[in-house]
Amino acid sequence: xxxxxxxxxxxxxxxxxxxxxxxxxxxxxxxxxxxxxxxxxxxxxxxxxxxxxxxxxxxxxxxxxxxxxxxxxxxxxxxxxxxxxxxxxxxxxxxxxxxxxxxxxxxxxxxxxxxx
Amino acid sequence: xxxxxxxxxxxxxxxxxxxxxxxxxxxxxxxxxxxxxxxxxxxxxxxxxxxxxxxxxxxxxxxxxxxxxxxxxxxxxxxxxxxxxxxxxxxxxxxxxxxxxxxxxxxxx
Numbered sequence: 001x002x003x004x005x006x007x008x009x010x011x012x013x014x015x016x017x018x019x020x021x022x023x024x025x026x027x028x029x030x031x032x033x034x035x036x037x038x039x040x041x042x043x044x045x046x047x048x049x050x051x052x053x054x055x056x057x058x059x060x061x062x063x064x065x066x067x068x069x070x071x072x073x074x075x076x077x078x079x080x081x082x083x084x085x086x087x088x089x090x091x092x093x094x095x096x097x098x099x100x101x102x103x104x105x106x107x108x109x110x111x112x113x114x115x116x
Numbered sequence: 117x118x119x120x121x122x123x124x125x126x127x128x129x130x131x132x133x134x135x136x137x138x139x140x141x142x143x144x145x146x147x148x149x150x151x152x153x154x155x156x157x158x159x160x161x162x163x164x165x166x167x168x169x170x171x172x173x174x175x176x177x178x179x180x181x182x183x184x185x186x187x188x189x190x191x192x193x194x195x196x197x198x199x200x201x202x203x204x205x206x207x208x209x210x211x212x213x214x215x216x217x218x219x220x221x222x223x224x225x
Contacts, residue, residue, distance in 0.1 A: 001162065031211055033211060041217075042203065042215040043160070043203075045213070048211060090157065092159050092160075094159075099148075099165075101148065101167055102147035102148025102150075102165060102167060102207045103211065104162060105150075105162075105207075105213060107152075107159035107160045107161075107162075108159050109159045110159045112157055
């Protein structure tokens with residue numbers, strides 16, 4: 001399975017500022033995903049990022065708030081813009097390992113964000 | 117609407133006390149049923165994929181089984197290090213995952 005790293009592992013930010021989270025994979029992958037996990041909740045998909053195309057956002061998430069870059073097949077960034085305390089969550093990236101009949105997703109270690 | 121429901125929400129066991137976690141699913145076009153383990157503040161760690169009813173997979177003290185409507189994660193003689201949240205996840209095409217809310221397992225020494 002792919003080895004995934006995220007930076008930073010955690011951060012404390014002031015409201016109104018922005019934070020960019022990096023996700024690095026040790027092998028080339030087609031699809032990368034960004035999730036949010038609010039305290040005590042399960043994971044919610046923010047967007048799917050394919051290299052060379054615009055990210056596809058899920059209902060309730062918009063590009064202005066969560067811009068995503070995918071410059072190559074091993075790297076992606078998620079920016080949380082104009083943060084408020086409601087953005088305090090763990091942000092996770094994942095990659096898909098193609099398989100049949102189902103692809104398996106592997107998750108990074110997460111970025112714990114606290115907004116004051 | 118696709119749905120994955122896990123029970124119980126929390127389970128406390130004594131070390132060595134075997135038990136099972138339940139996952140009921142209604143996922144249209146299900147291609148795989150996944151189990152993950154998640155430690156506090158960390159990302160989910162992949163455990164198993166089950167593809168068809170009747171399939172079983174084992175890893176150390178864990179065994180996952182699948183029927184047409186449910187999946188079970190059996191934990192045999194658990195140890196304190198098995199304490200974590202266990203997530204049941206339904207997978208369909210194009211990376212779409214439906215997550216259960218998880219079962220928080222605590223194993224006391």
